[in-house]
């Protein structure tokens with residue numbers, strides 16, 4: 397079923413917001429009557445388009461220093477300056493102060509606020525087998541008795557999916573366990589379903605977005621060995637036991653070991669001086685101290701530092717420290733991140749979602765792959781711009797470009813369209829039922845883990861992150877890219893490591 401822009405409410409005045417990596421950008425919306433946005437930062441170049449250009453992008457493109465005046469010393473001096481206020485940066489500041497309670501610590505971040513991110517929705521109650529995958533929309537509550545029979549897929553696919561869930565054969569008879577694991581390590585989960593199981597294309601279409609909300613890419617990039625490690629259908633006949641495989645990515649391996657998640661990052665106490673809206677543009681080690689330069693919206697200011705922890709994205713570091721050894725610069729540049737797109741929708745008619753009877757819905761092929769309700773009135777939708785068929789690295793770079801180019805109005809249209817398709821049957825009016833839409837374009841959301849089949853050097857190494865990490869004079873590198881791992885805990889591990897390197 398398709399809806400006209402008018403029926404979807406594209407011309408209805410509501411609050412609309414558009415953020416790129418946490419920074420508000422102007423947007424072009426369907427209605428001229430939407431509430432004004434937070435003004436674009438002074439240094440953004442074309443702030444009134446959906447193409448958000450930050451200081452970091454100006455640095456990357458070599459435009460920043462052409463326009464910035466000479467740095468101005470503030471005269472301030474700190475024992476530690478932390479660059480980046482994510483979990484890694486906050487963890488590093490807290491650990492430094494735990495070890496040296498009297499220290500002076502400055503934390504610089506480019507966002508206007510330091511927010512903790514809402515966890516991505518996982519554990520779905522239901523799957524929307526959508527028109528994009530299967531020609532029409534059918535919502536199926538998974539796990540309920542006979543749910544596979546209600547899927548709108550080919551009969552053969554239904555039989556195969558039942559087999560994969562209930563009683564899959566040993567696909568590699570006679571092959572020892574290590575050999576089976578090696579074969580899985582050479583495949584994505586989509587490849588496993590197609591090439592090993594010979595499954596009907598509808599099976600792969602149904603499963604495709606199973607890892608998306610957690611990993612930022614779908615089964616065309618998610619490894620078969622990690623699908624086995626996570627308990628996806630199809631592997632029970634291989635009899636590989638409970639122990640993780642050495643080919644499992646670090647998070648899957650530690651989960652199979654039953655590792656408890658790391659402790660939460662301590663809240664920043666009053667001893668840490670926090671400067672938001674302060675992107676760091678240069679870091680230099682010198683004779684008596686290091687010098688850190690940041691842009692305050694008008695000019696570059698500098699502070700002196702006894703030590704510096706770079707808990708920003710590793711790929712940014714070469715622009716802050718271009719004089720690092722070439723092999724280190726090369727390794728740092730390899731630390732790409734997986735993009736995510738998130739929409740938060742405040743409903744006027746939240747009862748519609750309650751009538752739906754499920755909390756979290758996975759979509760098989762639509763633009764937004766996950767939608768979840770948080771009482772009393774908020775829906776979160778998640779999309780994964782990564783072009784999974786290219787793999788996590790190349791796919792993320794391609795997806796990030798698309799994420800930047802997609803106009804806000806397209807995103808709003810897809811949000812309204814999917815909510816109309818999901819909630820329309822229980823009486824939701826997308827025109828009048830929505831009070832507010834906020835879009836977060838996370839260009840640099842998750843540090844992709846080393847994983848098979850994409851990183852042939854994994855698990856034996858050598859790892860680019862080892863070449864990128866490590867103390868450089870008074871400067872150490874932290875953040876989840878330094879591990880690398882897509883989980884919040886990883887950022888804390890890297891923070892502790894960086895503090896240890898600088899204080900031992």
Ligand SMILES: Cc1cc2nc3c(=O)[nH]c(=O)nc-3n(C[C@H](O)[C@H](O)[C@H](O)COP(=O)(O)OP(=O)(O)OC[C@H]3O[C@@H](n4cnc5c(N)ncnc54)[C@H](O)[C@@H]3O)c2cc1C
Nearest residue numbers: 480482483484505506515516675676708875876883884887
């Ligand atoms: C929508 C979403 C949902 C998520 N859900 C989960 C979840 O459920 N569970 C989980 O474990 N993980 C989740 N994550 C991932 C988790 O948030 C990250 O793994 C973790 O926050 C990474 O921490 P970090 O410190 O390494 O990096 P970041 O949090 O990215 O922090 C780096 C900071 O450095 C700043 N920065 C970059 N360059 C500069 C510069 N030049 N100057 C100053 N500051 C700079 C950045 O703006 C950023 O604030 C989610 C992420 C997103 C986006």
